[in-house]
Amino acid sequence: MKIEKHWLMTGAAVVAALGVGFAAARMLPATTASPAAAEEGHSEGEEGGGPVVALTPEAAAQAGVTVIALQRGGGTELKLPGRVAFAPGAEASVDAPLAGAVTRVHVGLGDRVSIGSPLVTLRSPxxxxxxxxxxxxxxxxxxxxxxxxxxxxxxxxxxxxxxxxxxxxxxxxxxxxxxxxxxxxxxxxxxxxxxGLTVVRSPIAGVVTRLSAAPGQVLHEEALQVAAVADPRRVELVFEAPPSAADLIRTGDTLESTIAGSQAVTGVVTAVAPANENGVVIVRARATGEVPPAGSVVSARVSAGTGTGAWSVPLDAVQTVEGVASVFVVEADGFRARPVVTGRASDGRIEILSGLTGTEHIAGAGAFLLKAELAKGEADHGH
CATH class of the missing domain: 1.10.287 (Helix Hairpins)
Structure with missing residues (x-):
């Protein structure tokens, strides 16, 4: 009897302890943000949402994260080789207006000049x-x-x-x-x-990219070039497409470009020239965001037409967060990881069957950086 009484008393104590613990747990707040998590800019999402990386689109762009809009699948896509080139009027090849001997060179390579800045002075009979x-x-x-x-x-x-x-x-x-x-x-x-002294001046504002004159050099009628000036801020994307692309690509189509094998740049098609004598269609596009200097090699995927299929995003945009396929949606307080249901993947893109309405802007290239930030915040919570 004493043994039974002892076990009954012990069981009652355990139940009482569990009850106190449950009550205490109910008194705790649902989530508690640690100072470390606050410093890292992570916060839990509102009920029904996912975790948030508190980062503005501008700060994200500086970190290498691009923001893109959703596109419908089913449109025609073309992969085009191209380059970053100066926009029309952004580059000037400057010739001396007449033959003569160069007496002074006023600039050097890389110097920034304004309209009318002197480049060289020559003496001409x-x-x-x-x-x-x-x-x-x-x-x-x-x-x-x-x-x-x-x-x-x-x-x-x-x-x-x-x-x-x-x-x-x-x-x-x-x-x-x-x-x-x-x-x-x-x-x-x-x-x-x-x-007979003549000053050759720059016709545009920009940077001296080439200098072909030196003091004492005599310029002849067949060789009068003295310098080249270009505005590095005025560049565009120029692609070469097959003749069939002329019927597929339209002004205003969105393209996704990759520069130097990694940097992503989005742009909008501004002009499509007819096929030239070599059977090549030149496609020009206005790039958005920071663009590398002219001469950089670029490749692009052009979405010709909007398509009628499911929403599609680049493969890089889908990340596994807490074991669930998710994309990072731009919201007022940062980038929220939103679970999605994915479909078929092909040619570097994947369908989104549910989880998005199509009006969102999401993180594209560099989305893995946001996932890393979340993982870092969870590690801080664990300490």
């Missing part, structure tokens, strides 16, 4: 001759105008005929026309001085 011609034309105009004023006064006094006045007036108009032509020639030559 032809420039000196054009200035002399303009000066002589000015003197002829002065003399012709003086003769016209004299004959007009004499005509008003009755000393010369109307015919004489008409001749002197015509001479003045001819002299003025010759002066305009001489001044235009001087302007085309870069406004050389009477000593």
């Amino acid at each position: 032809e420039g000196a001759a054009s200035r002399a011609t303009a000066d002589a034309a000015q003197a002829s105009v002065d003399a012709a105008r003086a003769a016209e004023r004299r004959d007009r006064t004499l005509f008003e006094q009755g000393w010369v005929s109307q015919a004489r006045l008409d001749v002197t007036a015509a001479e003045a108009r001819r002299a003025e026309a010759e002066l305009r032509a001489a001044r235009a020639r001087v302007g085309a030559f870069g406004a050389p001085g009477s000593n």
